[in-house]
Each structure stands twice: as C-alpha cells, then as structure tokens.
Amino acid sequence: MSSSSSFARMPWFLAGVRGIFSGPALILMSAMIGFCGFAYEAGVSMWHAVFMAGAVWALPGQFVLIGAILAGTSLPTAALAVTLSSMRLMPMVAALIPEIRTRDTPTWILLAVSHFVAVTSWVFTMQRLDQVPREGRVAFFAGFGLTLSLVNITIVALAYGVIRHMPAMIGGALFFLTPIYFLTSIWASARHREVYFALVVGLVLGPVFHFVDEELGLLYAGLIGGTIAFALERMVSAYQRSGKDPSAGPAG
Numbered sequence: 001m002s003s004s005s006s007f008a009r010m011p012w013f014l015a016g017v018r019g020i021f022s023g024p025a026l027i028l029m030s031a032m033i034g035f036c037g038f039a040y041e042a043g044v045s046m047w048h049a050v051f052m053a054g055a056v057w058a059l060p061g062q063f064v065l066i067g068a069i070l071a072g073t074s075l076p077t078a079a080l081a082v083t084l085s086s087m088r089l090m091p092m093v094a095a096l097i098p099e100i101r102t103r104d105t106p107t108w109i110l111l112a113v114s115h116f117v118a119v120t121s122w123v124f125t126m127q128r129l130d131q132v133p134r135e136g137r138v139a140f141f142a143g144f145g146l147t148l149s150l151v152n153i154t155i156v157a158l159a160y161g162v163i164r165h166m167p168a169m170i171g172g173a174l175f176f177l178t179p180i181y182f183l184t185s186i187w188a189s190a191r192h193r194e195v196y197f198a199l200v201v202g203l204v205l206g207p208v209f210h211f212v213d214e215e216l217g218l219l220y221a222g223l224i225g226g227t228i229a230f231a232l233e234r235m236v237s238a239y240q241r242s243g244k245d246p247s248a249g250p251a252g
Contacts, residue, residue: 012136016143019124025148028059028120032152034176035062036159037166042066046160053156054149058118061085092122099129100137113138116145193236197229 019025032053039049044066052062064085068078093114101110125141132140187199202225209217209224 009136009139012132013139013143015132016140016145017147019144020147020151022124024120024124025144025151028148029152029155031059032155033159033163033166034173035059036156036163038063039066039156040160040163042070044069046157049160050153050157053153056082057115057149058086058089089117089122092119093117096122096125096141099126100134100141102134102138105138109138109142113142113145116141116149121145121148192233194229194233197232198226201225201228201232 035053036049039052044052052065056062056065061082064081065078068081073081096117097110097114100113121141121144124144125137128140129137183199183203187196202221205221205225206218209220211217213220
C-alpha cells in the first residue's frame with residue numbers, strides 16, 4: 001500500500017475516530033462502567049479487567065469470561081465458553097468484509113480489523129457505508145473500532161478505582177443500557193425480514209427457556225428461535241412467490 005494512498009485514506013480514518021462521540025459509542029462506554037462494577041464484585045483485578053476489555057472484544061464475551069471465573073471452571077472450559085459467545089459475531093464479519101474491502105486490501109489488514117467487529121461497531125459502520133467511498137471504508141471502520149476499543153480500555157482503567165464508591169443501582173442501570181441499545185440498533189439496521197423474525201421470537205423464547213434451564217436456556221432459545229425465524233422467512237417468501245410470480249399459476 002503506497003504512502004499516497006494511505007494519506008488519501010487518512011480523512012476517512014479520522015471520520016471513524018469522530019464516531020466516538022456518537023450515541024452508540026457513548027452507550028457502550030457507559031455500559032463499560034457496569035462491566036467494571038461486575039469485575040470488581042467478582043474479585044477480578046484491575047489489570048485483568050483492562051486486559052479483558054482489549055482482548056475479549058464484545059461486552060457479552062467479557063461477562064461470560066467473568067462468569068466462568070466465578071464458577072471455578074477450567075481454562076479450556078472458559079475459553080470454549082467465550083468462543084461460543086463470540087461465534088455470533090461471525091455472520092457480522094462475513095457481512096461486513098465484502099462491503100469494505102477492495103481488490104488491493106491486504107488480507108492481514110482485514111484480519112486485524114475483524115478483531116473490532118462487534119454489535120456497536122458493526123451497526124455504526126453498516127449504517128454509514130453508503131456515505132463512504134469503497135477505498136475509504138476499511139480506514140473508516142478501523143478508525144472507529146480502534147478508537148472505541150482504546151477508549152473503553154481507558155474507561156475500565158479509570159473507573160475501576162472509583163467503582164466501589166458508585167451506588168450499585170447506577171452501575172446496574174448503565175449496564176442495562178447495552179441490551180436495550182443492541183435490540184433497538186439491530187432492529188433499525190436490519191436489511192432482511194428474518195432479522196425481525198429472529199428478534200421477536202428470541203424475545204419471546206428467551207425468558208421461557210431461562211425458567212426451563214437457567215444454564216442452557218439461552219442456547220436453546222437461540223437454536224430453536226433461529227430455526228423458527230428461518231422457517232417463517234421461507235414460508236413468507238414462498239407465499240409471496242406464489243402470489244406475485246406469473247409462472248406459479250393461479251393460487252388454490
């Protein structure tokens with residue numbers, strides 16, 4: 001990659017950096033204070049919490065890791081739990097990379113920026129890609145993802161020392177902002193109706209399976225809810241084809 005092309009991409013990198021002042025970023029940064037409280041109550045040291053904030057990118061994975069530590073699980077089991085939690089990000093990577101890469105984008109850069117793919121960074125970028133030329137999209141995403149990660153690491157380091165003086169209700173409220181934001185932002189950015197089906201079915205089945213099995217309820221809700229959402233999308237598509245496609249012949 002030539003120096004001239006890198007210089008041309010710098011404005012888009014800085015545009016991504018300025019995204020740190022957006023609503024999604026501010027909500028996630030507020031939620032990191034809730035993460036600090038959870039880490040503190042779990043007995044996780046500040047340095048370990050800071051490492052988690054940078055290495056285990058995506059807040060749910062960080063909570064899964066702390067939960068595994070509290071449960072006294074082995075290192076391989078904890079690693080497997082975090083891996084399974086992070087697998088939900090694979091479709092986001094698969095959807096984002098074709099939208100931002102160019103023919104000249106080195107593979108190692110795509111692998112590097114993939115680390116920063118999470119709900120907040122994915123939604124923020126996908127909603128703004130039509131305003132960014134393709135040659136500047138990797139720089140734009142890298143600017144936002146890298147800045148958001150560094151700021152969150154800093155927040156964890158600074159907030160850990162004062163979290164003990166913060167009322168538990170405030171910390172819990174700040175953390176609760178994250179799932180609310182995830183639901184609303186994914187709904188707003190969805191491009192296919194199966195996403196809407198999955199969200200609605202998941203909201204219904206999640207609490208049900210939680211009471212059925214507290215440990216595996218989320219897994220059951222995701223597996224069964226995703227299957228139902230997929231089946232609903234296929235049924236709706238088949239119905240629309242039968243009603244609109246002239247080759248399908250008259251209904252009934």
